[in-house]
Amino acid sequence: MTGATLVVMALKPVARRLVPDEVFDQILSDVVDGQLAPGESLPSERRLAEVLGVSRPAVREALQRMAQARLVDVRHGGATTVREFRRSAGLDLLPRLLVRNDELDVSVARSILEARLAIAPEVAALAAVRGSEALHDALAQAISSLEGDDDPVARQRAALTFWDHVVDGAESVVFRLMFNSLRAAYEPAIDALAVLMEAEVSQVDAYREVRAAVMAHDPEAARSATETLLRPATTNLISAIHDLEEA
Amino acid sequence: MTGATLVVMALKPVARRLVPDEVFDQILSDVVDGQLAPGESLPSERRLAEVLGVSRPAVREALQRMAQARLVDVRHGGATTVREFRRSAGLDLLPRLLVRNDELDVSVARSILEARLAIAPEVAALAAVRGSEALHDALAQAISSLEGDDDPVARQRAALTFWDHVVDGAESVVFRLMFNSLRAAYEPAIDALAVLMEAEVSQVDAYREVRAAVMAHDPEAARSATETLLRPATTNLISAIHDLEEA
DNA sequence: TCCGGATACTGGTCTGACCACTTGACCAGT
DNA sequence: ACTGGTCAAGTGGTCAGACCAGTATCCGGA
Numbered sequence A, B: 001m002t003g004a005t006l007v008v009m010a011l012k013p014v015a016r017r018l019v020p021d022e023v024f025d026q027i028l029s030d031v032v033d034g035q036l037a038p039g040e041s042l043p044s045e046r047r048l049a050e051v052l053g054v055s056r057p058a059v060r061e062a063l064q065r066m067a068q069a070r071l072v073d074v075r076h077g078g079a080t081t082v083r084e085f086r087r088s089a090g091l092d093l094l095p096r097l098l099v100r101n102d103e104l105d106v107s108v109a110r111s112i113l114e115a116r117l118a119i120a121p122e123v124a125a126l127a128a129v130r131g132s133e134a135l136h137d138a139l140a141q142a143i144s145s146l147e148g149d150d151d152p153v154a155r156q157r158a159a160l161t162f163w164d165h166v167v168d169g170a171e172s173v174v175f176r177l178m179f180n181s182l183r184a185a186y187e188p189a190i191d192a193l194a195v196l197m198e199a200e201v202s203q204v205d206a207y208r209e210v211r212a213a214v215m216a217h218d219p220e221a222a223r224s225a226t227e228t229l230l231r232p233a234t235t236n237l238i239s240a241i242h243d244l245e246e247a
Numbered sequence C: 001t002c003c004g005g006a007t008a009c010t011g012g013t014c015t016g017a018c019c020a021c022t023t024g025a026c027c028a029g030t
Numbered sequence D: 001a002c003t004g005g006t007c008a009a010g011t012g013g014t015c016a017g018a019c020c021a022g023t024a025t026c027c028g029g030a
Helices: A002-009 A019-032 A045-052 A056-068 A091-098 A106-130 A134-148 A152-170 A173-201 A204-215 A219-246 B002-008 B019-032 B045-052 B056-068 B091-098 B106-130 B134-148 B152-170 B173-201 B204-215 B219-246
Strands: none
Touching (some): A019 A045, A091 A106, A091 B091, A106 A152, A106 A173, A106 A204, A106 A219, A106 B173, A134 A152, A152 A204, A173 B106, A173 B173, B106 B152, B106 B173, B106 B219, B152 B204
């Protein structure tokens, strides 16, 4: 009985907001939303601590993280100033841009789909050239959980696992890190996105085509099979988003 | 007299290593070099502070930054453990991987060139579709400083500016952030790379081709012109690196 | 007018304390 | 044998306050 109850309870980890995280989020939001304009000076650490009702180390930690993300410029003795984040921030900022105030930014989603469509075929081609035989089973397993599972979100995860292995096969640090960053943006929004992407992940045969081309060491075929798989959902969603923006 | 002396002195900014930065670098190096294996526990903050001879807040700040980069997992009440950075870290880790112990990692450099060759043509194609008329002058100016300057490093910077504008024209957040991250990896190593890339940036006419295709709103032409520009240096360097790895 | 230094900011760092959480061992019930 | 409770030790989380180290500004003397 206990087991059954557990499944139904839909537990989620208790969200314990840490103080520096909270501060970081607030400042980050102000920067991303433009309430703190580029070039503008932030209040001093002491002042921020006072205003936010937290200790100075907490503020300090948040500001250092902002600096690491290249969102602000901290100068010893001088004021901390806001940078132009679109010109300086790295790909790791993407999650924060995709979901803002708990809702998806569709223009960012569009951009992600676009980039995915441009990059994934190249990665598949690389995997076709370099992939080891071990890929065979890994991809097969991902495909079988893709057709075995009926939960939309689980299928999204299976698809992510599939691409994860393809990226492995490409043996490219840069594409690996890019994938990690994109995944980090995708996963927090996976519930909202699962519905939109459902049509794509149900094309199990298309995934099989990609796998066959990769394992046949045929980069051109891998490229085109990947594009065939990704393009429909991409263009559909982009036009849907476009219509949505009209209204 | 004073002015002339100044120019000759070859000043460089005094490196003021801040304590938390130093700690961050040390731990990061240990993780990236594998001396701290994934899954392994770090010493406690107090112990680290003691061993490194710094205060606990300094250690703490470094660890929080490690956590933000997804290199370690900090758990309240439990131990801080090392993550498998190749699977979790984002593109912003790239600079640290490209130059390690003050020398270039050629396999990372190869990967960057590869990725650049795969992505840049797509970005140029997007810019051809979406680029505004303002691009015209911006690109022209970048090209003229490309042919005007005779310092190799200055030409690298001019080329970066050129691509910066192309990325602008593509109007894609994702490609913009990717470019920022790649640039952040490239710039610290620009002196070493300027020599290797000299052949490419001297092909001023090839840049003109790209610009012409983009301004003609011809995505296919932009794609192929970009590939024509980037491929030679890329394949040359990759084979050179390959030979180097043999020896 | 210009320069140079006092001064009042800013961030950088440390100490030491206390709170909150996790772990594991031990123990009491069932 | 297994649950659940309790407790102590160790960990990260947070704070207060102090002092050091740079920067910016303004003001008085040359």
